[in-house]
Amino acid sequence: MRLYFFSLGYRIIRKMSIIVYSIWCFIVGRTYDLEDVSDFGNHQMAKLDSFPFGLFYTFSIPRGLQTSFFGHNFKSPLIAASFQSDKKALLRWLKFGLGGITFKTIMADSRVGNERPRLSEVIIAGNRSIINAMGLPGEGVGPFVDSIINEDVWQMDIPFGLSIGGNNKEEYINVFNAMNQNLSSKFPHLFYEINISCPNTEDGKTLSENPDELLFVLSEMRKECRNPIIVKVSPDQDDNSLLEMVETIKPISDIGINAGNTSYMNRKDVGLKEHLFKPIGGGVSGLPLFLRMLNMIKLLKPFNIPIIATGGIDSGQKAMAALNEGATLIGMASALIVDPYCIPRINQYLASHK
């Protein structure tokens, strides 16, 4: 009951905030930017952190959902996909019942990302989804590493993923080294995820298009650490090149695949005008990805490599479908933006359908 009302309340408040904000933008002649609403939402949700007893967001994970991923124990197979830079939000979602989280992709240096607006809701084939071309804004690897080491809260027993980005192979390796030298030995539950598939940076695509370079980067990483390394692939990569890529990298030990990232679309093909979305195109996430994600898991199953299913999962049925196809963990981004109460809902569904 508590879950039902809070979820409903969250969705109503989110919708109302969007409506009120758009009216305000219209009145003052300001450009509508969904990122403002999202930042506002994160800010407001942070206030719940000081609420006694965590009434709004503490949901226990039902028994029986424990999942082992490369020997690491996830209390639930649900994890946050790499997209959220607000660490407080990630911690809150853990209390909602995630089994682990992945930090937003970290680049070598601090970046402001692409020109705004760069985040929008769109309807694709009748499905409400999100398009983003954030351009990997972030603090850069140095400050990121410091923040993880210095905040006690990350010392807990929860597995987390560090997503590595780069504009070329040297940059990927540099970002990895900065993380590995400072974090790998301190955090035994840490896994690395290499983002070869982000469609927001022109050069960021190269590794997914060049399996030999990818193999080089992975081999360099493997020389330095024993932590699992997950390769996050794109739903836009065609089946043959995906198979060729996995065939190339499978000799590396403790490799997993995250299927997958957002799917690139031109802004005009999703009905967006330039003043509402500055970049020429961006990555679509949410429901339109679901079937492609399932197909990728089927395709990769014969390799017997652990898989994280990411793309359009927002319900217990969809999570179950991905697990039944052979995924070990379930990554979620859009569903957490739209309604984080989906976490306990999905956990309950999975527990009662085991």
Ligand SMILES: Cc1cc2nc3c(=O)[nH]c(=O)nc-3n(C[C@H](O)[C@H](O)[C@H](O)COP(=O)(O)O)c2cc1C
């Ligand atoms: C606003 C936003 C930012 C994202 N940033 C990243 C990122 O930094 N690194 C990454 O690997 N994926 C990023 N993603 C992709 C998500 O991790 C996920 O792969 C994708 O959204 C598909 O999952 P979903 O359908 O559950 O949203 C981002 C997605 C969104 C919506």
